[in-house]
Amino acid sequence: LHDFYPHANSPYILLALSPNQGDSYILREFNLDTRQLLSPDDGDGYEISTLGMHYVSYRSPDELLIGTDFGEESWTESGHSRVIKAWKRGTPLSDAxxxxxxLVSDVAVSQWSYTDRGYHHEFRTRTIALYNVYWEYRVVDGEGGGCGFRHVPRPPDANLR
Structure with missing residues (x-):
């Protein structure tokens, strides 16, 4: 279960469904109000039907940040997401x-957003090695505007919570 976009009154959640309770899963979007799975075939809803180790986060109620199989160069040597794309609701994944x-040599790459006390924040990370993570942060103003990402100066093995 992936959290819905936290500052909106959005009924959407993302379900990560794994047939064997492993790291690989398919992704479906669920509407809590209607209690139904949403379908991209209806022009609404997100779905990744290929089993894999996808990375997803709502950027807004109508946009996902996603790392998945975009082709041969989309994975790190460790088999995690190397490329993060913004996927708008109602469009095919190929348009993200x-x-x-x-880098291909990174362990993993991620980007996510959340809202707290009226401010919309985005973080992104490059896990270079198990305890060596490069963090960047920005405050988002309006529709994706605001300041650019800035490096978060910290010891590379320190965890932010």
Whole structure:
């Protein structure tokens, strides 16, 4: 279960469904109000029907940040997401635009957003090695505007919570 976009009154949640309770799963979006799975075939809803280790986070009620199989160069040597794209509701995954990329030698790459006390925040990370993570942060103003990402100065093995 992936959290819905936290500052909106959005009824959407993402379900990660794994047939064997492992790391690989398919992704479906569920509407809590109607109690139904949403379908991209109806022009609404997100779905990844290929079993894999996908990375997903709501950027807004109508946009996901996603790392999945975009082709041969979309994974790190460790088998995790290397490319993060922004996927708008009602569009095919192939139309998603790249917003962040790591190196093939990285362990993993991620980007996520949340809202707290009226401010919309975005973080992104490159896990270079198990305890060596490069963090960047920005405050988002309006529709994706605001300041650019800035490095978070900290010891590379320190965890932010």
């Amino acid at each position: 635009t790249t917003v962040y990329e790591g």
